[in-house]
Amino acid sequence: MSLMRRRPFVGAGGGGGNLTENITVLAAADSTFAGVGAGDGTGINPEMTGARPFSPPVQMGNRLLARGIAAQAETVCQENGNGAVTTWNEYRSDIVSTGGFASSSRNPTIGGFVPRMTSSSQSITFTPGTNVDTLRFGNIRASAFGKLGVKVDGGVAIEYDQNAGSNGYEIEVIDGLSLGAHDFEFTQISGSAHGPGFIHAYNSTVPAFQIFNAGVRNTTIQYWLGTTYPSSTLAALDVLTPHVVILKHFINNTRSGGAGTSYEDMKTHYKTIFEKCGTIGARVLLVIPHDISGYGAGWDSATAVTFFEDLLANEIPTYTGIPAAAIVNVPQLLFEAGLSGTTEPATYTVLDTNGYMHDGLHAKRAVQAVEGAGMGDALITMFGLTAATAVPTYSVTDLTFSVAAATAAGATPQGNGDQDTGTFSADADFATIDGGTDADHWQIVDGYKLSPSAAGDAANLSGGSGGTYTLTVTYVKDCVPQRVTVTINT
Incomplete structure (x- = not known):
């Protein structure tokens, strides 16, 4: 074992879905990146318990994996802005x-x-x-x-x-x-x-997008702006030197009871962060957030739309030293995904009416999945990668699993929109695909499954007859995406 003070990741990589170097991606935002609203409704903070797999940065990693591009999101950051860590073990x-x-x-640093x-x-x-x-x-x-x-x-x-x-x-x-x-x-x-x-723990033998989910509850864009060590986020960028900064600080500055940041000050703050990223050679991915209820400090839905239009048309083109920048317009993506009917782009009112909002600020899992998928696609475009059309396939047959028992245990179908994660444990044979063991950590990133069930995380079975079903799903083994075909006898 060796100990080093710092070993930065460098470079990008070629096309074909393969990276030749590790790429650090810092997803910096507030509770909307932490995954608030995607919890399972239990624990001290029901909106947070079990939320991490559904948070947009983790969903971004899932999107990359599902498209055959290596990504790792085994990074822990504070999910709260107070340092108490009292709910960390509920969050993950x-x-x-x-x-x-x-x-x-x-002052808070990367991760709160x-x-x-x-x-x-x-x-x-x-x-x-x-x-x-x-x-x-x-x-x-x-x-x-x-x-x-x-x-x-x-x-x-x-x-x-x-x-x-x-x-x-x-x-x-x-x-x-x-x-x-x-x-x-x-x-x-x-x-x-x-x-x-x-x-941040990772497999150094597999070049991948290394995703830092630094969504911290209750934080504002001002948390970034201090320049004094030891813990300023802006100053810490010089040390972490991420290749990509995904920026989404907005709601705590513009909501009622928030920081009360003015329109002009918000423009100034974005400029400061963008140009700081330029000095370290980081590309910037700006996420335009979903609409909220209860704006304050002179903001409303229309003003928010105007702000980002102004930022894109008149401000960002004047910034200096930015290697590359891209935009993920979440309200537009939600419309394209069919979550807002005929309303383009999606508004808070229609999202709430359609059952996609957890509260006035935070969205449910389906919205977060669309956002994460959009960020993953943006990274593929930003680095000129070609998503793989196929990934390695392994097969295992004759797994025994009772669909009736899983249904009776309260299992419910989940689709690609949720992209739940977990270890398939319906039968021990599954873990031995490709000579592996349970420690190989196969992880679902797309396809359908039933979860949870008395037998553990189990696949949603479809398209079969006579009690025999075939499942094809993307799994991850040691951070490398693989297609797995499973024949299950019931």
């Missing part, structure tokens, strides 16, 4: 936190306010849902900070002295791990240790 089950956390007094640990009983453990061999995390240093420890698979803690003579922000790397299942525990060694704003 592969996070376990112990002890209470205090918020850092520092970092958790402050003052006792060794406080820890955060992340177990990625796929095989990995490398860990990266954001580490801040400042005077009067303590020491942070990182344990890999319960081993001896690697210590990071955060008590710096000068403020700083670093990307720490632990690499050289065997490719497989690992867990990473972050804990206090001494003093006032500060946990990571993001945790």
